[in-house]
Amino acid sequence: APPSQSKWSKRHLSWRIRTFPKESHLLGRDTVRALMYYALKVWSDIAPLDFHEVAGNQADIQIDFTKADHNDGYPFDGPGGTVAHAFYPGDRLTAGDSHFDDDEAWTFRSPDAHGMDLFAVAVHEFGHAIGLAHTSAVESIMRPYYQGPVGDPLKYHLPYEDKVRVWQLYGVRDSVSHTAQPNTSRGTDPPVLLDLPENRSAVLPERDAPNRCTTHFDAVAQIRGEAFFFKGKYFWRLTREKQLVSLRPVPIHRFWRGLPTFLDSVDAVYERPGDHRIVFFKGLKYWVFKDNNVEEGYPRPISDFGLPTDGVDAAFVWPHNDKTYFFKDGRYWRYDDYVHRMDLGYPKDSTLWKGVPPQLDDAMRWSDGASYFFKGAEYWRVAGSGMEVEDGYPRPIGKDWLVCADMLSDSPAPETNGTETHPRGRHRASHAGSNYEVCSCTS
């Protein structure tokens, strides 16, 4: 029965579709995933909740398409009748789980008479999964009866009645006006094609996507042995072999789940030694990620590190001593991530790193044992435990890391002294006269 009030104590909730509809000819798996994604987004758009899809059995919201008695006390009854249910938040393993009757003819963009609109039902069930009970209010998605399709998932807005109820549970999401008038345009527009979140190959780069060959990067980090170059709302990824995974940048929020959607850039990123959490800095706040999901309780102020109150330019772990170095303007700090304490005697003047410019964009360690410092379109290399930039630097970032053609640089080629400084992608000469080479990737 609906509890008097139940809600999640955490705000970042994972979800996963454990079983898909058997009659996949009606709705493909990608479409089902997209519809679930958008049905959850309806709620996270207005309340301070974040949903991220995960693999494995640990998801908070497990979604199943099942039929008849499936051992949860709510047996389905074939076509019609009861069509779905979800479990309220709580401590039980089933909390948040959402079940859809696989005997229904689940549809999307079909007239009411031809089946059960999956998006409409999913929005209703996820309302239960975050703590809302049924209501008799006419203008509510939480009425218990199926009321037909609700229109385009990309344009759907919750009725005001439901917004108020979810705000009572979780508060109002930043940037949402709780005084806005009830939306009356729901359902008037014809559905449009979905921009499937998982179909990356079908998603064209946004107009504001930066050019990796000319841009200056906000942050660079080695994460799980791979290199990540961040710019604005996007990032590029290089394998351990220094091969660019894709020429196209990936939106940060598509991969790093839990950062605020309004965050338009990051200042610095590093992988924490010891527990291998990944730390993102922006302004005076930082977020800690376990893999690509943000941890509970973030953001937190960077004063946790004992850092100054004006942010950081760069953060990296020096392979020589496993300490974390933070740079800001002309100073740097040394932090011990194992004891969670700033080392005494810092900050120091960053000129101690001979040849490294002030006001860095970011820095990172690399698998060759060297440290790399990035600023503008160039980077500097410091080998081993030294604190001095090697000869031959700076060099162009685009050419050496991001598979760009010769740039406006007359720097000599770096020496190949056993450490790799060239991208190892197999290049063919560009025949198109474009500003990048064609790279054949094997992974």
Place this chain on the structure above:
Amino acid sequence: APSLTDEQLDTGVDWLSKFGYLPPPDPVTGQLQTKEALTKAIKAMQKFGGLEETGVLDEETLGLMKTPRCSLPDLSESESPLTRRRR
């Protein structure tokens, strides 16, 4: 309702129990629902569904009971008409 069949009545009682308007029958004692409780439950269901509160299982009410819906109950135990009566 004069034209109500036993089957319709059973269906209605099952439905009302399933969605929180009537307490489920006691499987040990086989206790039956009282007419008064049934009328109150039907009225509560009609009110929740936006129908006129007649307390009678008429066609419109039975039609609403056949409408596809979510499996979860509409009323919690504390909200059910019978619980309120006991209290």
